[in-house]
Amino acid sequence: MLERILPETMDMWKQKNLEYANVPFMFETIGELIEIVRKALKLRAMLYCGDDSQHEQPEEVAMDLVGHSLMLIYMLDPEKWDTSVKEH
Numbered sequence: 001m002l003e004r005i006l007p008e009t010m011d012m013w014k015q016k017n018l019e020y021a022n023v024p025f026m027f028e029t030i031g032e033l034i035e036i037v038r039k040a041l042k043l044r045a046m047l048y049c050g051d052d053s054q055h056e057q058p059e060e061v062a063m064d065l066v067g068h069s070l071m072l073i074y075m076l077d078p079e080k081w082d083t084s085v086k087e088h
Contacts, residue, residue, distance in 0.1 A: 012060065013067030032072040039065045 027034075038062045041062045045051035056064075 006066075009063040009066050012063050013070075016064070017067070029072060029075050032075060035068045036065060036072065038064050039068060 022080060039061055042056075043065065046058045046061065
């Protein structure tokens with residue numbers, strides 16, 4: 001399951017966020033927390049409150065939640081996750 005969901009989720013996340021450049025880093029972890037809450041509330045409205053006025057599908061919003069969560073994990077310890085740093 002994860003082998004299929006994660007690659008598609010990450011492809012979507014990268015594509016959607018190309019236009020935002022470094023915006024997530026401008027607001028640091030609080031910005032990602034706000035996005036996680038905003039997306040969770042949007043998903044709740046879509047799934048449980050009958051809100052179909054959104055421009056996204058529930059699956060896409062759930063994928064956004066994964067992307068924002070991964071970005072938050074990175075921001076909490078960027079040195080640990082920085083792929084440009086070579087290990088000895």
